[in-house]
Amino acid sequence: MIDTENLTRKFDNLIAVENLNLHIEKGEVFGFLGPNGAGKTTTIRMLACLITPTKGSAMVAGYNIIKDPLKVRQSAGILTENPSLYERLTAYENMDFFAQAYGINSITVRQSRIQELLEFFHLWERRNDRVGGFSKGMKQKLAIVRAIVHKPPVLFLDEPTAGLDPESAKEIRDMITKLSQHEKSTILLSTHHLEDAEKLCRRVLIMDKGRCLLVGTPDELRKKISTTPAIEVVLTKVTPEILAAIETNKKALEINQQGTRLLINVEDTHVATPEIVREIVEKKGQILSVNAVRPSLEDAYLKLVKGEEIS
Amino acid sequence: MNMDNAWLVFKKDWLEIKRNWQVLLPIIILPLIFSIVFPVIIMVSANAPMQETGTQDFQSLILNLPSDVQTQIAQMTPSQIGVYIMVLYFFAPFFLIIPIMASSVLGSDSFAGERERKTIEALLATPLSDSELFIGKILVSFIPSMIITVVSFSIFAAVVDIITFGMFNGMLLLPNVSYLVMVFGVAPVITLCSIGLTVIISSKVKGFKEAQQISVVLLLPVLGLVFAQISGLLILGPLVLVGLISIFAVADIIIFYAGIKIFQREEILSKQ
Numbered sequence: 001m002i003d004t005e006n007l008t009r010k011f012d013n014l015i016a017v018e019n020l021n022l023h024i025e026k027g028e029v030f031g032f033l034g035p036n037g038a039g040k041t042t043t044i045r046m047l048a049c050l051i052t053p054t055k056g057s058a059m060v061a062g063y064n065i066i067k068d069p070l071k072v073r074q075s076a077g078i079l080t081e082n083p084s085l086y087e088r089l090t091a092y093e094n095m096d097f098f099a100q101a102y103g104i105n106s107i108t109v110r111q112s113r114i115q116e117l118l119e120f121f122h123l124w125e126r127r128n129d130r131v132g133g134f135s136k137g138m139k140q141k142l143a144i145v146r147a148i149v150h151k152p153p154v155l156f157l158d159e160p161t162a163g164l165d166p167e168s169a170k171e172i173r174d175m176i177t178k179l180s181q182h183e184k185s186t187i188l189l190s191t192h193h194l195e196d197a198e199k200l201c202r203r204v205l206i207m208d209k210g211r212c213l214l215v216g217t218p219d220e221l222r223k224k225i226s227t228t229p230a231i232e233v234v235l236t237k238v239t240p241e242i243l244a245a246i247e248t249n250k251k252a253l254e255i256n257q258q259g260t261r262l263l264i265n266v267e268d269t270h271v272a273t274p275e276i277v278r279e280i281v282e283k284k285g286q287i288l289s290v291n292a293v294r295p296s297l298e299d300a301y302l303k304l305v306k307g308e309e310i311s
Numbered sequence: 312m313n314m315d316n317a318w319l320v321f322k323k324d325w326l327e328i329k330r331n332w333q334v335l336l337p338i339i340i341l342p343l344i345f346s347i348v349f350p351v352i353i354m355v356s357a358n359a360p361m362q363e364t365g366t367q368d369f370q371s372l373i374l375n376l377p378s379d380v381q382t383q384i385a386q387m388t389p390s391q392i393g394v395y396i397m398v399l400y401f402f403a404p405f406f407l408i409i410p411i412m413a414s415s416v417l418g419s420d421s422f423a424g425e426r427e428r429k430t431i432e433a434l435l436a437t438p439l440s441d442s443e444l445f446i447g448k449i450l451v452s453f454i455p456s457m458i459i460t461v462v463s464f465s466i467f468a469a470v471v472d473i474i475t476f477g478m479f480n481g482m483l484l485l486p487n488v489s490y491l492v493m494v495f496g497v498a499p500v501i502t503l504c505s506i507g508l509t510v511i512i513s514s515k516v517k518g519f520k521e522a523q524q525i526s527v528v529l530l531l532p533v534l535g536l537v538f539a540q541i542s543g544l545l546i547l548g549p550l551v552l553v554g555l556i557s558i559f560a561v562a563d564i565i566i567f568y569a570g571i572k573i574f575q576r577e578e579i580l581s582k583q
Contacts (some may be wrong), residue, residue, distance in 0.1 A: 050436055080432040085430065086428075097323045
C-alpha cells in the first residue's frame with residue numbers, strides 16, 4: 001500500500017530524511033518512532049504530497065507521489081501536526097467542507113457519512129458547536145474523523161497523541177484501534193510516545209536524524225536489542241549469605257543490588273529462575289516478587305537513538 | 312480547474328469571515344464613513360455661505376472638465392457649483408479606495424491568515440488544485456469587497472440625492488455614467504488586480520499583518536488617481552475610465568496567470 005525507494009529530503013544543508021526504503025502492507029498499522037527532528041513529519045509530508053522529495057520516490061495506494069500528487073491526495077487522509085480545524089466553523093461545517101474538498105459531491109452521501117462518523121466517535125451531539133470551544137482532545141478526535149471522511153485507503157497520523165493528557169491520549173489510541181478495524185485503512189502514524197507504537201502498531205520503524213535505524217514488530221525490536229536476560233527478585237531483606245549463595249551459582253552471571261531489589265543476569269531465565277529462588281529460600285530469604293526482565297520497546301528505542309550497538 | 316471547488320473555498324472562507332469581527336469591522340467602517348460622513352460634509356458646505364473664493368478652489372479642476380459640463384456649471388450658483396464638483400468629481404475616486412482597502416484586509420487574510428491559524432496544512436493536503444485554491448481565495452476577497460463598494464455607493468448616492476434634490480430643482484446628481492462606469496467597471500478590475508497581488512504576497516509572507524502592511528502599498532496608484540482628479544490634472548471622465556478598465560483588465564490576466572504559475576504548496580507550508 002505504501003512503498004518508498006530511497007526517499008530523501010534535504011532542507012538547504014540539512015538532510016531531514018535520507019534514503020528511506022520501506023514497504024507497508026495493506027491494512028497495516030505502521031509506526032514511525034523517533035525523537036523530535038528525526039524526520040517523521042517530513043516523511044509524512046512527502047507521502048501526503050505536501051512537499052516533494054529531493055531524491056527517490058514513493059507509491060501511495062498505487063499512485064506515484066511525484067507523478068500523481070492529486071490522486072495520492074484523494075487516496076490519503078491526514079492528521080497534521082496541528083488539528084488544522086477551522087475554529088469559527090462548527091464541527092459539522094468543518095466536516096462538510098473537507099468532505100466536499102475530497103470530492104463527496106452528493107449531499108445525501110455526505111450527510112450520512114458525516115453522521116455515521118460523528119456518531120461512531122461520540123461527537124454527534126456537538127456537531128453544531130464551533131470548534132473553537134472544543135477541548136484539545138476533542139479537536140484531535142474531530143481532526144482524525146475529518147481525515148477519514150472520504151474513506152481513504154491510506155491514513156497518515158502525525159503525532160496523534162501529542163500534547164494530550166493521559167485520558168485523552170488513551171481515547172485517541174482506542175479511536176485509532178477502532179478505526180483500523182472499522183475502516184480497514186492502512187495507517188501510518190508517527191509518534192515519540194512508545195506506548196502508542198507498542199499498543200497500536202504491528203510494525204515500527206525507529207528513525208533518528210533522517211535515517212531508518214530499525215524496522216520490525218515491537219517484539220522483534222526487543223529481541224534485536226536484548227542483551228543478557230535477567231531476573232528481578234525483590235526481597236524483604238538482602239543478607240550477605242543470600243548474596244554469597246547467588247554469586248556461587250554458575251547460572252548467575254552478574255548481580256546488581258538496588259536496596260532489596262536484585263537484578264541478576266543469567267543465560268536462560270527458564271533454567272536459572274527456579275535454582276536461584278531455591279537458594280534464596282534456603283538462606284531464609286523472604287521473596288516478595290520474582291520477574292523475568294524483558295527489555296521494553298523503550299529500551300530498544302533509547303538504545304537505538306543514543307547510537308548504541310545492536311546485538 | 313473545477314469552478315465548483317473554487318466556490319467551495321469561497322463559501323468556507325466567507326463563513327469564517329462572517330464570524331470574525333477583526334476582519335469584518337475594518338471593511339465595514341471605512342465604507343460607512345465614505346457613504347454617510349461624506350454626504351454630511353456636502354450638506355454642511357451646501358448650507359455654508361459660498362463665496363466666489365470657494366469655487367476658486369476647484370478652478371483648475373473646472374477648467375479641465377469637458378466643455379458641456381463647463382457650460383452646465385456656468386448656469387449654477389456658487390453653492391451649487393461647490394456641491395456639484397464635490398459630489399461628481401471630488402469624492403468619486405474614493406469609491407476606488409473602498410474595494411482596495413477591503414480586499415487588502417481580506418486578501419491578506421487568505422493564505423497568511425490560514426497559516427497563522429495553523430489550518431493551512433490540512434487545506435493543502437486536500438485534492439483541491441493550485442488554481443482552485445488560488446481562485447477561491449481571490450473570490451473571497453473580491454465578492455465581499457464589491458458588495459461593500461456597491462452598497463456604500465448606493466447609500467452615498469441616495470443620501471446625496473436626498474440632500475441635493477431641492478437645491479438642484481429636482482435634478483438627481485447620482486448615479487451618473489461616470490460613477491456607474493467607475494463602480495461597475497473600474498473598481499472590479501482594479502480590485503482584482505490588487506487582490507491578485509495581495510494573495511500572492513499573502514502566500515509568500517509569514518503572517519496576516521505582514522501581508523496587509525505590504526499590500527497597503529498597492530493603494531498608492533489609486534491615491535495618485537484621487538489627487539490627480541482633485542488637482543485637475545486628470546479628469547476621470549468616461550474615456551479615461553474605459554482606458555483604465557482596459558489597462559487593469561490586461562494587468563489582471565497577467566497577475567492571475569503569474570499567480571497560478573508561482574503558487575507553490577511547499578513554499579506556503581514552509582513559511583510556517
